[in-house]
Amino acid sequence: MSTSPEKTIRWGILGTANIASKVGRAIQLARGAELAAVASRDRDRANRWVERHTLGRPTADAAAFLPAGARVTTFGSYHELLQDPNIDAVYIPLPPSLHCEWTCRAAEQGKHVLCEKPVALNLAEARRMAERCAAAGRQLMDGVMWMHHERTCAMRRVLDSEELGRLRRVTSAFTFNGSELGQNNIRWSADLGGGSLGDLGWYCIRATLWALGDLPERVWATARYERGVDINLSAVLWFSGERMASFDCGFDTVFRKWLEIAGDKGSIVSDDFVVPWDIEKARFWVHGDRGKVAEQKVAVCVQEVVMIERMCEIARSGRLEPAWVESLLATRRVCDAISEAARSGRIVDVAL
Numbered sequence: 129m130s131t132s133p134e135k136t137i138r139w140g141i142l143g144t145a146n147i148a149s150k151v152g153r154a155i156q157l158a159r160g161a162e163l164a165a166v167a168s169r170d171r172d173r174a175n176r177w178v179e180r181h182t183l184g185r186p187t188a189d190a191a192a193f194l195p196a197g198a199r200v201t202t203f204g205s206y207h208e209l210l211q212d213p214n215i216d217a218v219y220i221p222l223p224p225s226l227h228c229e230w231t232c233r234a235a236e237q238g239k240h241v242l243c244e245k246p247v248a249l250n251l252a253e254a255r256r257m258a259e260r261c262a263a264a265g266r267q268l269m270d271g272v273m274w275m276h277h278e279r280t281c282a283m284r285r286v287l288d289s290e291e292l293g294r295l296r297r298v299t300s301a302f303t304f305n306g307s308e309l310g311q312n313n314i315r316w317s318a319d320l321g322g323g324s325l326g327d328l329g330w331y332c333i334r335a336t337l338w339a340l341g342d343l344p345e346r347v348w349a350t351a352r353y354e355r356g357v358d359i360n361l362s363a364v365l366w367f368s369g370e371r372m373a374s375f376d377c378g379f380d381t382v383f384r385k386w387l388e389i390a391g392d393k394g395s396i397v398s399d400d401f402v403v404p405w406d407i408e409k410a411r412f413w414v415h416g417d418r419g420k421v422a423e424q425k426v427a428v429c430v431q432e433v434v435m436i437e438r439m440c441e442i443a444r445s446g447r448l449e450p451a452w453v454e455s456l457l458a459t460r461r462v463c464d465a466i467s468e469a470a471r472s473g474r475i476v477d478v479a480l
């Protein structure tokens with residue numbers, strides 16, 4: 129693979145997932161990236177996906193982003209796409225139960241992998257994915273877009289400034305009302321790796337680890353299950369140094385995406401940490417004591433485009449960034465412990 133600074137990174141997408149529209153558009157908008165191929169289990173579906181996303185086509189929908197005449201190759205199997213030597217990187221928005229298999233196969237074919245969250249079904253699978261990508265000299269990253277927003281850097285600067293004092297607590301929530309999701313939605317399927325912990329709690333865990341900088345010592349959780357998947361979960365995490373975190377996630381509550389990071393002198397509050405309610409108005413608040421509040425506004429940033437550009441830079445330079453892999457492995461480890469705690473009702477140690 130060329131490492132020329134000008135090289136355009138050619139992307140393939142495995143599966144015509146709903147989220148593939150957003151990320152396909154991001155690939156198209158990102159500097160030095162090109163959407164080169166889409167694979168589906170059914171080639172007609174891949175063709176229809178391209179038609180639907182191509183400007184000016186009779187079947188194009190409002191989310192069309194491909195220029196008329198764009199050459200996007202379609203495949204009737206994921207395997208065929210991976211065999212295409214022109215593809216540098218793949219985006220994998222498949223159900224979690226398929227993440228491990230297709231990430232490993234992609235790495236073996238020399239592709240960099242952007243895999244959707246929750247990464248795989250458990251830590252053992254996530255480790256296998258990390259090992260295969262490392263052995264092939266390819267990057268693995270999960271699709272946690274908020275990590276790439278300029279606001280995240282701004283919140284990091286506040287954390288590093290010690291303005292909040294000694295960190296004590298992280299509280300977060302990510303829920304939405306899933307009553308309109310079809311009965312066959314992957315989120316309701318135990319076999320496919322559904323459930324709110326992986327789908328939504330993944331972001332809360334990531335935010336907690338990102339803010340506090342290390343793994344919890346132990347965790348506890350409680351959940352409500354339907355058809356074998358958690359549709360609502362609350363968790364408590366204990367960290368060294370008298371720090372704690374808690375979060376809730378679920379498919380049965382109004383859309384909330386809250387984050388609070390509190391120290392003994394102040395706190396950061398975001399009411400939309402996963403993605404800004406208004407893309408033009410990304411902001412967060414720094415609260416002092418006695419009601420002092422400062423709103424911090426952040427420049428417009430399309431986080432999924434930045435994510436793709438980050439992956440492209442890595443693919444182009446060949447300089448892998450292990451921090452992304454460590455971060456997804458830590459998230460998976462905590463996710464597993466919380467899942468075990470919720471099912472057993474016990475406090476679970478997070479093995480080091």
Ligand SMILES: NC(=O)c1ccc[n+]([C@@H]2O[C@H](COP(=O)([O-])OP(=O)(O)OC[C@H]3O[C@@H](n4cnc5c(N)ncnc54)[C@H](OP(=O)(O)O)[C@@H]3O)[C@@H](O)[C@H]2O)c1
Nearest residue numbers: 143144145146147168169221222223224244245246271314
């Ligand atoms: N990062 C984010 O912001 C974000 C947002 C939403 C979702 N996600 C994640 O992205 C992934 C996909 O979510 P989604 O809601 O977009 O899923 P979805 O619309 O159900 O798409 C999943 C795709 O996987 C393929 N697939 C292969 N085997 C399948 C099976 N047995 N059952 C169903 N689909 C199968 C299908 O593509 P073909 O039929 O074309 O092969 C399908 O279109 C999940 O891991 C989810 O957590 C991330």
